Amino acid sequence: MTPETFKSEILPMKHKLFRFAGRLLQNIPEAEDVVQEVFIRLWDRRDALKQYRSVEAFAMTIAKNLCLDRLKSKRNRQDEFTEKHEQADSLTPYHHVEMKDSFQKVNQIIGILPEQQRMIIQLRDVEGYEYEEIEEITGMNQNAIRVNLSRARKQVRELMKKQYNYEFTKN
Amino acid sequence: MNSQKIDLLISKYELGDTTLDEERELKAFFAQEEIPAKYRIYREIFGFYDTAVQEEFPDPDFDNRFFDKLGVSTESKKGQLIPFNRRIVWQVAASLVLLVGLYFVFQFQKQPGNEIDDPKLAYAETKKALMMISGNLNTGMKELSSIKTFDEGVNELKNIKSFNEGLKTMEKISTFNRSTNFVKQ
Known part of the structure; x- marks a missing residue:
């Protein structure tokens, strides 16, 4: 594969990869790093890319692995208690005030979902992937995907309701 | 709904x-x-x-930075990969230049200002042009004089005839051979 083909066919995936990595890592510079790392790996295999049925699914899988590795090493560095504490804390009244518009509201709510749910919400509800593609990227079976997706969707709705009730009582 | x-x-x-x-x-x-x-x-x-889903990668210059980091030039590789295309481009460009050139020459000749109205002047100009052609032709003819030498060479080849005659004479030697054999017996 020539640099031109790589540029015109592979690099345009940067937006989708960035959104995916951003959703998982909840950190923009880190997500950018992951996207670059994905492309370096694809570039190293540029002549073998034709063998893949879907280069995009392959790229997304690499991104997923890189993100999960980063999250794991971050978890190892951090005391697990503090992280859970932080997560539970992120919807305290103080944070509620910080939420400016509805976009950021939903964004934060999805941000506190467990990794797998975040990943699946991103792939299905944001990017609109078919279940077969999500299976390929996540390595999960369709049933587990649907269960996680269902939990995530209900959780988002519940947290949004809580948020509204809070705003209602505040005013 | x-x-x-x-x-x-x-x-x-x-x-x-x-x-x-x-x-x-x-x-x-x-x-x-x-x-x-x-x-x-x-x-x-x-x-x-x-x-x-509309969110984009933050760095708009990412593509160039990425190739810079890899040390890959997208420009130089282009040249290596499509010399054939490049040749075609040159050929097309050359043809276009030629066509445009011919067009202008044609247009220039068609312009009325380039015609010579005075018959004497026209005669003189034509003569000048014809003289130039004949002069060049003569120079070419001089070179052709060497052909004479070639002719002389061909004449020299006539002597081969004499050689043939000599060969015929030599046939008599075989008769001589036969006669010596006869003597031996």
Whole structure:
């Protein structure tokens, strides 16, 4: 594969990869790093890319692995208690005030979902992937995907309701 | 879409049972201006998904930076890969230049200002041109004088005839051989 083909066919995936990595890592510079790392790996295999049925699914899988590795090493560095504490804390009244518009509201709510749910919400509800593609990227079976997706969707709705009730009582 | 159908789709959606098409239907429904207040949460959620998918990679110059980092020049590789195309480009360019050139020469000749009205002057100009051609022709003719030498060479070849005659004479030697054999016997 020539640099031109790589540029015109592979690099345009940067937006989708960035959104995916951003959703998982909840950190923009880190997500950018992951996207670059994905492309370096694809570039190293540029002549073998034709063998893949879907280069995009392959790229997304690499991104997923890189993100999960980063999250794991971050978890190892951090005391697990503090992280859970932080997560539970992120919807305290103080944070509620910080939420400016509805976009950021939903964004934060999805941000506190467990990794797998975040990943699946991103792939299905944001990017609109078919279940077969999500299976390929996540390595999960369709049933587990649907269960996680269902939990995530209900959780988002519940947290949004809580948020509204809070705003209602505040005013 | 009536609210009953929406409620049904929402519960299907929350069970993870909707198809992509049904999910697109939901997004389209909640993107409308006027929707019942009871759906405001869903409006925000689906509105979020619609907006989130448009988010772009922050660095607009990423592609160039990426190749710089790899030390790969997208320009030089181009030359290595399409010398054939480049040759065609040159050929087309050369043909165009030639065509444009011919067009201008043609136009220039057609212009009335280049015609010579005075017959004497025209005669003189024509004569000059013809003299030039004949002069060049003569120079060429001089070179042809060497052909005479070639002719002389051909004449020299006439002597081969004498050689032939000599050979014929030599045939007599064979007769001599036969006679010596006869003597031996």
